[in-house]
Amino acid sequence: MNRLALVAALLASAAAAPLAAETHRIEAGEGAAQRLQEALILAQPGDVIELGEGRITLTDGLSLDVDGVTLRGQGMDKSILDFTSQEGSGEGLLVTSDEVTLRDFAVENPKGDGIKSKGADGIVYSGIRVEWTGGPKATNGAYGIYPVESTGVLVTNSKVSGASDAGIYVGQSRDITVSENIVSFNVAGIEIENSRNALVFSNIASRNTGGLLVFDLPGLPVMGGGNVILRGNLVADNDTPNFAPPGNIVASVRRGTGVLVMANDGVLIEDNAFDNNPTAHIMVIAYLQPFDDPRYNPHARNVIVGDNAFGRGGDDPQLDGKEALLEAFGGALPPVLWDGIKQDDDTGLRIAEGVEGWTLNLSKPGQSMAEARPGPLMLTPLESWEFPEVGAPAELEARLK
Amino acid sequence: MKRGLGLLALASATLGAALAHGAVPEAQPVNDAAVTGAAFPAKLSDFGFFRDGARQVPGARVYPYALNTPLWSDGAEKLRFIYLPEGMQLTADGEGLLKFPVGAAILKTFAFGEGDARRLIETRVLLHRADGWVALPYRWNAEQTEATLALTGGRIDLVTPAGEAISYAIPNKNQCKTCHSSSNKVVPIGPKARNLSVRWLGDMLKAGKLDRLPPGAATMPVWAGYTAKSPAEPFARAYLDVNCAHCHQPGGGASNSGLDLRWEQSDPHAFGIGKRPVAAGRGAGEYEFSILAGHPDQSILLYRMNSAEPGIAMPELGKASVDRQGVAVVRRWIAEMK
Structure with a gap:
């Protein structure tokens, strides 16, 4: 009986009486890529596939279903x-399957995205490194860690470097925690796009073009992004020139942006430390492009900038009229940049006591920057605020214990 | 007596070619247990779909068929068959996918080379089991005597009909599902009434293998009949449906892109005109829109069709070279847009 026939026979018996979960060990070396893909195909729910130490060279993408x-x-x-x-x-x-745990391995130099999980509910990424080892290049793949269309996502203790779009990109998903990761030399460090109930905390985002992005875009199956908390992150030295291919939305991110909120409903930014983000520590704007999608709201609504630590920043902005702006604001722009666009008076940008900023004083999404009338941010600070608790289900974190 | 004559005629090209080479073994019944059981049979011959596998002569109740506009796979010749167990038939569902009874199978053999030089590379099998469809790839041996299960796929160096040396990829079992997937279930793609000839459907009807002739049959153009005088739009839309829409549709593998390339999609933005990319990464090249009307060379869709480089190339699977004719037709369609 050859091996596959044996496997087939085992599968048949497994269908009758499920076997106990097994651990399949894959050592690097001859045929490792094929052995690994075979293990991923033949795994039964509950199984562990363990990679040994060493480097496995792959010519084709791997998949788990x-x-x-x-x-x-x-x-x-x-x-x-x-x-x-x-x-x-x-x-x-x-x-493409649910309740999967990925941990403690690296993916290097994928031609496209690093690890994509699509329609994969309850997924955990822990201790993963995705790296394009040649540094930031437009020819690098788009996303490092890329969960999309999923409910229940935890990305933690991971490291992504070199992504030509976002290092960690969570799209069209819900109930998300992204914590204690290090993202550097990506166009966007971490991007939460068209997603709800996301907690982004205790990450380090440095040397990206932009550190943490929260976007809501039109024309997608899932829209209505919101309820996002950015808390306790270190967002520093995001000064890498934008190297995204021109057609992508992140190609519009200005070098030196700490946090960028575009559209969305409900974003709380608090207890973060910002330093040396030369365009703006925090930027809150409406969607910029024309669109034709009646379901879409291009405004940034209910965005709250709470207490954060702001170091040097805004001192070399990638903005038109930079010299005049710097002169007007005394050599460095205040930490928060708002475009001034609000859907109504109740949902515009809100700030905690002592938060300084400036506004472009625009009034409509898509309005030309030429019509901007920059001035200091004059908002009445909030004394307190309420924001829902958000994040991945506790059982995802518990899986790592 | 009249029933089945058409089917015989359909099969005659294959049979005739095979008969010319010598005797064909007696047809044995297909091994239904292999089709419907839980196991993954190790050899293609375990199913008994072919009287003569090497010559692709189908066995009893295995019906060859062709598509008006086929999926392009590096120029491979494709031999397609449907197996229906005794007493069962296909059910028409409008212009869409024919409904297959449990116990049915769909086979597609990929071959390169002509005449005596033809080599079978792989046969992909879709089995309709009680708990859903299962997709399995089988790789032909060098002697062309047997195809064995290739769960993890494989690569073969070969030269395409266009003369390009490529590393041809046999998909692994999961990759089969990447295309054959709707809302995370394995589904057939090809045999939709709109992409099948009225003649074939009529023959199946007469043979009692189809419940009725569906409205909307054969509405997709016959790709092989394309000429410079053909209208570009129906050919381009048919090509995109067949080559792209298995992923690019709601519930498909690329649903999150929002790009819907199905034949029936009538919203120009949804099928790409003026649509910005979402997660295309470097696949977007220097361009801002999937399709920029009138400007094929500034359209991401054509840029990706026209690339064989992983990370840029579309489709992501089943392609190692560029389909020049496909590119030409889609280029003409975009160029002619106002």
Whole structure:
């Protein structure tokens, strides 16, 4: 009986009486890529696929479509999936099943995205490194860690570098926690797009073009992004020139942006530390482009800038009229930049006591920057505010214990 | 007696070619247990779909068919078959996908080379089991005597009919599902009434293998009949439907892009005109819109069709070279847009 027939027989028996969860170990070396993909296909719910130490070279993308599987390595610098010579597929690893745990391994130099999980509810990424080792380049893949169309997402203790779009990108999803990650040398460090109930806390975003982005875009199956908390992050030195391919929305991000909120309903920015983001520590704007989608609201609504620590910043902005602006504001722009566009008086930008900023005093989404009338931000500070608690279900964090 | 004559005629091209090469073994019944059981049979011959696998001579109740506009796969010749167990038939569902009874199977063999030089590379099998469809790839051996299950896919160096040397990828089992997926379930893609000939559907009806002739049959153009005088739009839209829409539709693998390339999609923004990319990354090149009307060379869709580089190329799977004719037709369609 050859191996596949044996496997087939095992599968048949498994269908009759489920076997106990197993651990399949994949060591680097001859045929490792095929052994790994075979294990990913033949895994049963509850199984663990363990990568040994070393480097596995892949010519094709990997994929996992079995619920409840854990893929784990020996550490983000020890178990490496190397896609430098990838010949096919749009990403390094694609996950399309629920309750999957990915931990303690690295994906290097994928041709497209790093790890994509689509329609994969309850997914955990922990201790993952995705890196384009040649540094920031437009030819790098778009996203490092890329969960999309999913409910229940935890991305933690991971590291992404070199993404030509976003290092960690969560799109069209709900109930999300992105915590304790390090993102650097990406166009966007972390991007939460068309998603709800996201907690982004204790991350380090440095040396990106923009640190933390919260976007809501038109024309997508899932819209209405909001209820996002950015809390306790270090957002510093985001000064890498934008290297995104021109057609992408993040190509419009100005070098030196700490936090960028575009459209969205409900974003709380508090207890973060900002330093040396030369355009703006925090930028809150309406969607810029024309659109034709009656379901879409282009305004940034209910955005609250609470207490944050602001260091040097706004001193070398990538903005038209930079010299005049710097002169007007005494050599550095205040930490918060608002376009001034509000849907109504009740939902415009709000700030805590002592938060300084400036506004473009625009009034309509899509209005030309030429019509801007920059001036200091004159808002009545909030004494207190309420914001829903958000984030991934507790069981995702518990899975890592 | 008249029933089935048409089907015989349909099969005759294949049979004739095979008969010319010598005797064809007796048709044995298909192994229904292999089709409907829980296992993944190790060999293609375990199913008994073919009287003569090497020559692709179908067995009993295995019906060859063709599509008006086929999926392009590096120029591979494709031999398509449907297996229906005894006493079962297909059910028409308007212009859409024919409904298959449990126990049915769909087969597609990929071959390169002509005449005696033809080599079978792989046969992809879709099995309709009680709990849904299962997709399995089988790889032909060098002797062309057997195809064995290739769960993890594989790569083969070959030269396409266009003369390009490529590393041809046999998909792994999961990659089969990447295309054959709707709302995370495996589904057939090809045999939609709109993309099947009225003659074939009529023959199946007469043979009792189809419940009725569906309205909207054969509305998609016959790709092979394209000439410079053909209207570009129906050919381009048919091409995009067949080559792209299995992912680019609601519930498909690329649903999050919002780009919907199905034949029936009538909203120009949804099928790409003036639509900005979402997650295209470097696949967007230097361009801002999926389709910029009148400007094929500034349209992301054409840019990606026209690339064979992973990370840029579309489709992401099943393509290692560029379909020059497909690009030409879509280019003409975009160029002619006002």
